[in-house]
Every structure is written in C-alpha cells, then in structure tokens.
C-alpha cells in the first residue's frame with residue numbers, strides 16, 4: 001500500500017451524505033462561522049479543497065454526499081490523489097435523520113479503504129446530537145457501532161481503525177472531536193503530553209492545553225482526566241484573547257514593563273537565556289477564583305492553563321517554568337518538522 005508522506009501536507013477528508021452537516025462543520029471549526037448562520041449555507045455540491053490557517057495546515061475535502069466515489073459511471077476519481085495522503089477520513093452521520101443508508105455507505109467506504117489504504121483512521125462523527133437526550137445519544141452510538149462492526153466482521157475485516165464521536169456545532173463537542181482526530185496524527189504525542197504533565201506538576205496547574213489558536217483544536221493536554229468544562233473555559237479564553245489582539249494588535253513588551261510585572265527572579269542572571277518576547281496574558285475568573293493563563297508558542301500555537309486558587313502570587317516562578325516548556329515545545333515542532341519519521345501517517349508536520 002502507498003505510504004503517504006512528503007508529497008503534501010497532512011490532510012483530513014470530510015465525507016458524508018447531503019445535509020449531514022459537512023459544510024457547517026468546516027465553516028464553524030475552520031472559518032469561525034457562528035453555528036446559527038449555517039442554516040443559510042448552501043449544501044456542498046462539489047469537491048472542495050480547503051486550505052487552512054492552522055499549524056498542521058491540513059485540508060478538508062468536503063465531498064458531495066450524493067456521489068458514490070467507488071461506484072459511479074459518471075465520475076472517475078483518482079483514488080491515489082484523494083486517499084494517498086490523508087491521515088484521517090471523517091464520516092459525518094446525521095443523528096437526527098434516518099441513518100441506515102449513511103451507515104451502509106460508510107461500510108462500503110471502509111471496505112474499499114481497507115483494501116488500498118489501511119493506514120487511514122476512520123473517524124465517524126455521529127452529528128447533530130444537540131437536543132437529543134444523553135441516553136438516546138448513547139443508544140444511537142451503540143447501534144451505529146454494532147451495525148458497522150457486524151458488517152466488517154461479516155466481510156472478514158478485523159481491527160479496522162474506526163472510532164466514534166458524538167458531535168454538534170452548537171457546543172464544544174465538535175472541537176473536542178477534531179482534537180481527538182488530530183492528536184492521533186501527531187508523531188510522538190506522548191512526549192508532548194509528558195511535557196504538559198510535568199509543567200502542571202511544577203506549576204501546580206490543574207489542567208494545561210496546547211491550542212491551535214485559529215481553530216481552537218487542542219493538540220495535546222496533560223495526563224489528568226479529560227474535563228469538558230476546563231476545555232470550554234480555556235477555549236473561550238483563547239477567543240477573548242484573539243478578539244483582543246484583533247482590536248489592539250500585539251507588540252513586543254519593553255523591558256521596564258517586564259521588570260514591573262515579573263520582577264525577581266528575572267534579575268537573577270537567567271534573563272539572558274530566557275527572553276520572553278511572546279504574547280502572554282492572565283486573568284482570574286470571577287466565578288471560579290482560579291487564575292487562567294495563556295502564552296503564545298508560535299504563530300499558530302498557544303499554551304493555556306488553569307491554575308489553582310491562590311497561585312497568582314507565584315507568577316514569577318510560574319512564568320519561568322512556562323518559558324522553559326515553551327522553548328521545549330518550539331524545539332519539539334522544529335524536530336518533528338525536519339525529521340519526520342518514515343512510515344508515520346503524517347509525514348510532514
């Protein structure tokens with residue numbers, strides 16, 4: 001089977017039937033369209049290549065749902081061009097509609113992909129679950145999972161890389177799902193997670209995320225249990241900061257300001273090694289009493305963390321530790337960029 005790499009950038013492919021929500025998902029996640037405005041979107045009627053302003057620079061190919069690309073006399077698709085380089089196929093199923101045909105098509109697609117492109121992760125978004133009860137959501141997820149697994153094992157396919165996510169554009173679940181999808185495509189994710197876990201321990205953070213700022217997808221987090229509420233707080237905070245910089249711009253801070261804000265231990269001789277020239281911000285949430293901080297890592301990435309109550313007093317030490325980790329992160333992505341491991345699905349980060 002073809003090993004996808006070097007030719008292009010890591011790519012996600014978005015497929016699913018008409019009106020399942022593909023255009024809405026790419027508009028909300030990648031172009032910041034408010035969810036209510038997707039009501040006026042035109043349904044996808046052609047293959048769209050969508051270049052993104054994100055650290056992975058992946059592409060979303062939004063396929064028209066009515067085209068069966070594997071069995072269509074009117075179209076001949078270059079399968080290698082479509083599937084040769086993608087890391088994950090996202091298949092959108094409308095949970096508010098009758099989904100039997102969607103599942104049948106998905107099964108057909110998985111079987112085709114398993115033959116030629118078994119490395120591709122298949123990520124099923126059981127979508128539009130807003131307004132459905134928790135029990136009902138889980139019932140649908142169970143039903144879809146069983147229908148797919150039964151069909152695959154009938155066809156002799158075991159262990160296909162198929163994952164399921166419950167999503168909606170009206171809450172953070174769609175961003176959470178994309179985060180999971182992207183994380184599987186990052187080589188050496190474990191190292192990133194270890195860096196964040198260490199940072200949480202030394203700074204007594206409750207939770208830390210590395211965000212792709214423009215999409216609010218998180219690339220990694222520390223090893224404490226997942227917590228939707230923390231993710232929501234941090235991702236809203238990213239929004240606030242982005243709005244702020246759009247209005248006021250960003251600038252390099254003069255040394256006197258830094259001295260005022262950060263004071264000692266900056267004056268203890270290490271400032272020559274660690275110079276903080278990146279955007280940073282902090283805020284204490286009124287309802288939570290927990291400070292939250294953000295630090296820019298590069299053009300696309302930012303570190304966002306929730307601190308423990310009262311840790312604002314320790315800001316100078318926290319800042320020092322954060323600086324070290326930010327440097328580490330920059331190095332991590334430099335190395336991953338230049339020495340992409342052969343055979344890894346995402347060849348060029």
Ligand code: GDP
Pocket residue numbers: 016017018019020021022023024025038039040041042043044065127128129130167168169170
């Ligand atoms: P496409 O044909 O797959 O590109 O589907 P569209 O993106 O055009 O979406 C079809 C309809 O579904 C639109 O009216 C959207 O507003 C709606 N929609 C998309 N995502 C969601 C969702 O998460 N929840 C709900 N309730 N509606 C959604």
